[in-house]
Amino acid sequence: MTERAINFGAGPSALPDSVLEEAARGLVNFQGTGIGIAEISHRSKEFTAFVSNLESLIRTQLDVPPTHKILFTQGGGTGQFSAVVLNMLARHRLLHPNLTDEERFMDYVVTGSWSKKAAAEARRLGGGKVNIVAESSHSIPSHDSFKFSSDPALIYYCENETVDGVQFSHEPSSPASFPFHLLPQNTLLPLVADYSSSFMSRKIPRLADHAIIFAGAQKNIGPSGLTIIIVREDCLVDVDAAAKLGAVPVPITMAYKTLADSSSLYNTPSTLPMYMAGLVLERSQELGGVQYFEELNKRKADKVYSVLKEGEAKGIFHGKVKEGSGSWMNITFGVLGEGAEAKFLAGAESRGMKALKGHRSVGGIRVSLYNAITEEQTDQLVAYMREFITENAS
Template sequence: MSDRVINFGAGPSALPEEVLTEACKGLLNFQNTGIGIAEISHRSADFDRYIREVEENMRILLRLPQDYKVLFAQGGGTAQFSAVVLNMLARYRSRGGTAEKPAMDYIVTGSWSEKAMKEAKRLGLGDVNVIVNTQTIADDGKKTFNHIPDRDSYKNKFSQDPALIYYCVNETVDGVEFNDDLESPTSFPFDSLPDGAPLVADYSSSFMSRPIPFIDKHAIIYAGAQKNIGPAGLTIIIVRDEWANVSDNSIPLCLSYKALVDSRSLYNTPPVLSIYITGLVLRRMLEIGAENGRPRKKALEYYGERTVKKASKVNAALKEGEARGIFKGKVLEGSGSKMNVVFDIVGGEDKLKEFVSGAEQRGMKGLKGHRSVGGVRVSLYNAVTEDQVDKLIQYMNQFM
């Protein structure tokens, strides 16, 4: 497929060519059923077996405890902004919470956690407590999120009996990310949480790129598939049993975790094609992890190491460009994302257009930053290879 470009876009993201080739076959004939995956009944025995395999492979890769459910839904991460609030408030009431408007704690580190917080406020069903908001004013007068707060920022700020505590691990737009090193001052403050606090995490941009630390401290983890493991249209929700079985007539059924649990994610027609391609990606991840000497359950460590290598290469070129006055980083040291590296081109919009145009002429697309912040954004999801990153580095050097 020599005519394919390198996709550095933030989502929908690159997918492995081997998976796309296999998916083409499945569009015509899904697992020798004689019918294509886009045509098959989601209630057929063949699809039911497949979706159970997708769930099991996800459990293996994440080493997911048995008291968590894996659910497949539509609506993207954005629908979960509302679903999280509705389901967690129902759980708060079911366990005897008495506050008329329960506290909901939000850690705001970028555009997506800010949107989630604003949706919780818009619903007006609880008191939204912003634990920390890292938005600052940049040199150009624009508001920006350029860092992850120091762990000391959270001390004595969490509510005593919150209905939920919400954070976004990696902010795709702003290029900031909680540090994987739990000793780092910019890691997530797991040790500062109230005992038994219902923790909710948006993992969309880093899901399946590396292991999830302290997965058993979370009540809910959700992720859009269109970053590391599949096409747009599928949202994965991982929810602990005690938060997944709450009946409440105030929750629309399409947003109810219990409805998804009871129907095994088949309350209505799920995004069948997206689930199929995601399943192919997960199979490949397990195979590649094994090929590189990892037990199946430790394949994510392999992908995590690749991610670090790719991000390190881009950041090294970025620092060289900063030293030469060509590039300008947008994120403070220690807060940068390994999935979405963001920076500006010195010289304004004309120079930015020159950089993006030159990249496209060399077969590299998706490098323009989010429309709300501009600049350059290099997304390094699982399907982006080290060789492709090397081509970008070569171009960055040529541009300098």
């Protein structure tokens, strides 16, 4: 393999070299079948066994309880903005058939670009009223600002905001944690979490209390084209029965029950992304699973935030997120001074470090530290940032 750049891109993101090399072999010959993974039937015994193992790898490493199904589909996290609304409104309609749309609420916590888009899609689809539970910019809202509805169809939050660099803490005592204690107790919560950019990077707090957890694969798991959904079984509802009661009809391939009943093989799935995700998760399990990556990712993030503070003290960098709300996966900051950002990016590029430019909607710098980014690669970035501080401090 020729020399590769260090890819700090936010997604599609870096993948381990060993996985890419093995995937290249699988493109030619999948598990000794003589047929490449992109060519083989999704109903072959080899591929269906692979899908079963892929589910097992996720269930084992995340401790997913038997009350939840693991599903695989397409459409990315954005596709789930729609699917979540349609499936959860169908469930709520079956539970409360006599409520009007004006009496049916969908709760959204808005902490950045993606949760804002999710709420906008819920408004567009209709079928209920969107209630913004809490909203903030560049930080996790304070717990006393959360105002949940009494019996909503769904409660949505985005665990990690890729664009903005804001993430809920997974420490229960942190003021930046998700306020589970404010939710109704001793009930099946309609809690929905978008974990697209942090899935498998660390443990999921109170996973069993979630109705749905979804993640696009193209951050920590594999290439784009695969979406992973963890769904509690009471959310696998008969969407056609709900439609007869007035719910919005759900497209057949977006109905969670369809995916569950067919073991995610109702139609042809994303075979190559699923194969690569399986290779990534097998490697993860060999290294020690989510616990290994949680410890590694904390070290990486701590190093970058530490040098960012050094740069802030010297007037070189400007962190964009309130301390305590910063993401482990996507660290965002600005470079102060005319032309300084372009200079920083050019210097990084010359050192083989690419894709550090912030999202087009917010600008600045964004360092994405997904699982495939090694501690050594992180150290190279930290050394460059420190060098940049020294050279540009007045």
